[in-house]
Amino acid sequence: MSDAGNAEHGHDHPKHELSHYAKRIYAIRDLLIEKGVITEKDIQCQIEYQEARSPANGANLVARAWGDAAFKGRLIADPKSACAEMGIDATAINEFVVLENTESVRHMVVCTLCSCYPRPILGRPPDWYKSFNYRQRAVVDPRSVMREFGLNLSDDVEVRVHDSTADIRYLILPLRPKGTENWSEADLAKLVTRDSMIGVMDPLDAIPE
């Protein structure tokens, strides 16, 4: 029977040391393949699909939107089509909404009930997004969460927290940093952090401190 071997990347542990459920996935995987429910190729394809998804996709969308007002309009009006323009496959998202930050409004996204996240765009969510502490605090005290990520906002700024409870997946379009006029898309993309597309922080500053 096949061992973990060639199928996985990532971090190896001696298998006898794994926890109860960690071990069981190997048995479940083999049984599902033996019974023809899924194939080894299915698993390999999913691993590769997931590896190809990362915050770089989102950063590229944002960078283009910052530099091209017409593209920004299309991104907000029909995010899946705008993704397709850039060769990003967002078809796995049922409904995709882009929320634009401004000087007077900041958005933040959480899934209090589980961990819904725009995986086809950004890849896997960070551990903190899935944590109980974030899920508990984001809806009731978003500003304290933002402070932990280095973002301090005055009360003049409206904070809008979205609890992603259904099939809508949200991506924040962060505010373009000052001092980036005439920057290339590639340089702009470097300022767009994953966490700024979740909304807990603003993008990086153009000029390092």
Added chain:
Amino acid sequence: MNSATQFKPGDRVTVKFQDCPGHLRTPWYIRGKSGWIEQVHGEFRNPESLAFGHDGLPKKTLYLVAFNQSDVWGRTAAPKDKLLVDIYEHWLESSAQEREEVSHE
């Protein structure tokens, strides 16, 4: 807009304060709270039924509902701050709250 849709943007709504067994996607903290319809997302298969292997039909209308943070938590939050939740039509009812303007009934 679908004429069968019960609510439209701007309508004041209250989330039903109810509970039932099964898989629910209306968070506990928002039940019984009042806000307004921000947007109509459209029709989706009902997750409460999908969760048990059924087909989720008939589809239900899903709304983006906005709330003042201060109305949800009953304490002073930054006054402009909002909380927005995607909620299905069968969890919403017209709010008994009236707007600040005078209403004639």
Added chain:
Amino acid sequence: MARGHHDIGGLPGAGPIDQSEHTLSDWEILADAVNQALGARGVKRTDEMRRAREEMDSAAYRDMTYYERWIASIEAILIEKKILTKEEIDRKLSQFESKWGEP
């Protein structure tokens, strides 16, 4: 009726956000891939998996890691749908464990 153990928005007592990240282990990557593969084949829906996690023992829900919860719900749904049985998973795992052994 009571609030589900997963329904935690606004609950008090939460601490600071731990921003550290870990590289996924092989078994976590596998859990993720098996979950997605089952979905792609139409064997199960995400809604069923969420429901299975909500039905878990509440203490286990809090104690298990994210991907352990996924594996527990994958197993629960496969058994519910009579695709696998707990006994055959146990048997297969015993075969593995005798192979893995101790170094």
